[in-house]
Structures are given as C-alpha cells and as structure tokens.
Amino acid sequence: MKAIDLFAGAGGFSTGASMAGVDVVWAANHWPAAVAIHEQNHPGAAHLCQDLQQANWRDVPAHDILLASPCCQGHSKARGKANGNPQHDASRSTAWAVVSAAEYHRPAFAVIENVPEFTRWALYPAWCAAMDALGYALTPMIVDAADHGTPQHRERLFIVAARAAHPLMISLEKRAHVPASSFIDFGAGSWQPIEKPGRAAATLRRVQAGRRAHGDRFVMPYYGGGSGLTGRCLNRPLGTVTTRDRWGVVDGDRTRMLTAQECRAAMGFPDTYILPAKHTDAVHMLGNAVCPPAARDVITAMLKAA
Known part of the structure; x- marks a missing residue:
C-alpha cells in the first residue's frame, strides 16, 4: 500500500503509516523547515513545499491512501475560532485541499485528522457532502492517543473515508496507558530553583498544590486551568503537548520545562527521529503533529475492516 501525506508537518502521520506497513511516497507542507525535517526522516518520499490549495495534483504519484491533517487553528477552542477572523477563515479552508486531491486521484482510502471541533465547522456538512459526491463513505471517530500507547492524553478526530457503499465498521482496541515517568529524564534539561x-x-x-497532591516530583502546565491548579502525577500520561513550551517538571526545589526530546517521546515518535536544532521549532512541530501510534492503529484497523 502506498500513501501520500498532505499538511505533513514534522511527519507524525507518515511515521504512523510506516509503522502500519504503508509506504509513504509523497509529502507536502507549506513550511520549509518542516519539509526539511520530514525529508530527513522520510528520505524515500518525494517532497513538495507549497500552499496545497495551489497544488497541481497531476504531479502527485499514484497512491492507495491519502493522509491529511489540515490546519486546525481555525477550529480549535485553544486558539479562539472567532467568526470573521480572516486568518482563521483561511486556515479552515485548507480542508478543501483534501477534496481536491481526492477528486483527482480517487484513492481507495483517505484518513483525515483534526481537532474534534472540526465537526462543528459551519461548512463541515458541505465538506462531508463533497466527499460523499466523490464516492467516499465516512467513519468519524474521536481517538485519545493515550489509548494507543502514547504517554499523552490527546483527543483528536480521525475521519476514515473509504470508496464504498457504506462506512467501514472500525474497531479500535485500546492499549495500556503509558505514564509520563516513562520519558522524563531528571538528569537532563536546564533546571532552575523554584x-x-x-x-x-x-x-x-x-x-505547593502539586506537592500536596503528588509529592516532590510531578509535572504541571504553566497555565491556571486544569492540571495547572494541582499538577499532574507522573504515573499517568501527560496532558496535551502544544506548539509552545507548556509542561514543566518539578523535582523538589527545582523546576524546568520539558526538553524537545521529552516532547518527542510524549508524542510517540521514535527516539531516533530527527528534530530541528532550534528548540522552539522542534516544540512547534511536535505540538502540531499527529501522534504516530494513534495513526498506526487507525490505519491498521481501517485496512483490517476493508
């Protein structure tokens, strides 16, 4: 099976597909730094750096699976999806590139990943109707990456599109949760006194609240909501990794933010996966990425159900 990866970013979808035994033959993104990292980690694929709404689909190789993670910022409640915001309107419109690519190539399958709020987009019914007009039956599902061996709670929408008369009946088996303690290295990073x-x-x-709840070692976000009020036990998966430094580690009287390598592990990428040298770029790409283990299990279950 061959796949292409639209909005490929750092390559989480591509990595998950590879884990599922699928050959990723082409990948594209608009950010040169992300394309460079994807190319280093997936040298067997052809790469394109371009706004995919302007892509010439004739230049894309034949494939069986279209993978796509269109821009989510215009849908995410974390970024405030106010109507009338031109930037958010533009980001939401990237989803139409999926329809355009599917119309030209008509692959047997497409798998689309986004935030759950994607289904509340005003044009979501029209987007689904467009995919239906192309002969695709849709199976949407909310997937928590923690249920698939990723040491992070990260709920995302996956839509499996199959060229079939009826939606695929996909069964996703849950895996044991992996704790944050599995990847935090107390000998690494730049510590500072609390x-x-x-x-x-x-x-x-x-x-202080974290110490009362969890002892001397725990993680906490640098925000006031959710785990920011109490910290988070190391014996459970981390909360969602974002595009900016969010999670701090507390160890007695010292603290630091997660390293890029720890964020990589929290996302479920292999330890050998190459990251940008610049910390902020690495965290940004990882926070935008698809968790490879979740993608692996969705693709594997899709192929099994087909």
Whole structure:
C-alpha cells in the first residue's frame, strides 16, 4: 500500500503509516523547515513545499491512501475560532485541499485528522457532502492517543473515508496507558530553583498544590486551568503537548520545562527521529503533529475492516 501525506508537518502521520506497513511516497507542507525535517526522516518520499490549495495534483504519484491533517487553528477552542477572523477563515479552508486531491486521484482510502471541533465547522456538512459526491463513505471517530500507547492524553478526530457503499465498521482496541515517568529524564534539561526573585505567585501556589497532591516530583502546565491548579502525577500520561513550551517538571526545589526530546517521546515518535536544532521549532512541530501510534492503529484497523 502506498500513501501520500498532505499538511505533513514534522511527519507524525507518515511515521504512523510506516509503522502500519504503508509506504509513504509523497509529502507536502507549506513550511520549509518542516519539509526539511520530514525529508530527513522520510528520505524515500518525494517532497513538495507549497500552499496545497495551489497544488497541481497531476504531479502527485499514484497512491492507495491519502493522509491529511489540515490546519486546525481555525477550529480549535485553544486558539479562539472567532467568526470573521480572516486568518482563521483561511486556515479552515485548507480542508478543501483534501477534496481536491481526492477528486483527482480517487484513492481507495483517505484518513483525515483534526481537532474534534472540526465537526462543528459551519461548512463541515458541505465538506462531508463533497466527499460523499466523490464516492467516499465516512467513519468519524474521536481517538485519545493515550489509548494507543502514547504517554499523552490527546483527543483528536480521525475521519476514515473509504470508496464504498457504506462506512467501514472500525474497531479500535485500546492499549495500556503509558505514564509520563516513562520519558522524563531528571538528569537532563536546564533546571532552575523554584524559589527565585521574580517567580510568579500563581506559579508558587501551583507548585505547593502539586506537592500536596503528588509529592516532590510531578509535572504541571504553566497555565491556571486544569492540571495547572494541582499538577499532574507522573504515573499517568501527560496532558496535551502544544506548539509552545507548556509542561514543566518539578523535582523538589527545582523546576524546568520539558526538553524537545521529552516532547518527542510524549508524542510517540521514535527516539531516533530527527528534530530541528532550534528548540522552539522542534516544540512547534511536535505540538502540531499527529501522534504516530494513534495513526498506526487507525490505519491498521481501517485496512483490517476493508
């Protein structure tokens, strides 16, 4: 089986497909740095750096599976999807590139990943109707990456599209959860004292709450909501990794943010996966990526159900 990867980013979808035994032959993204990283990790695929709404699908090789993770920022509640915001309107429109590519190539399958709010997009019914007009039956499902061996709770929408009369009946078996302690290295990173001049009082309160709940070692986000109020036990998966440094590690009287390598492990990428040298680029790409183990299990279940 051969696949192409639209909006490939750092390559989470491609990596998951490879884990499922699928050969990724072509990948594209609009960010040159992401294309460069994808090419280093998937040298067997052809690569294109372009706005995919302007792509010439005649230049894309034949494939059995179309993988796509269109821009999610215009849908995500984390980014505020206000109507009338031109940037968000433009990001939502990237989903139409999936329809355009499917119309030209008509692969047997397509797998689309996005945030769950994608289904509440005003044009989601029209998007589904367009895929239906091309002969695709859709199976949408919400998948938590933690249920597929990724040490991170990350709920995402996966839509399996099959050229069939009826939607595929896909059964996803849940795997045992992997704790955050599996990848945190207390000998790595740049530690700082918790008690230092300028430390925000709210941060100190969260540290104290985390100590009461979890002892001397735990993780906490640098935000006030959710786990930010109590910290998070190391014996459970991490919360969602974002495109900016979010999760801090507390060890007694010292603290630091997760390293890029720890974020890579939290996303379920192999330890050998090449990351950008610049920390902010690495975290941004990882926070935007598809978790490879979740993609692997969805693709494997799709092929089994077909």
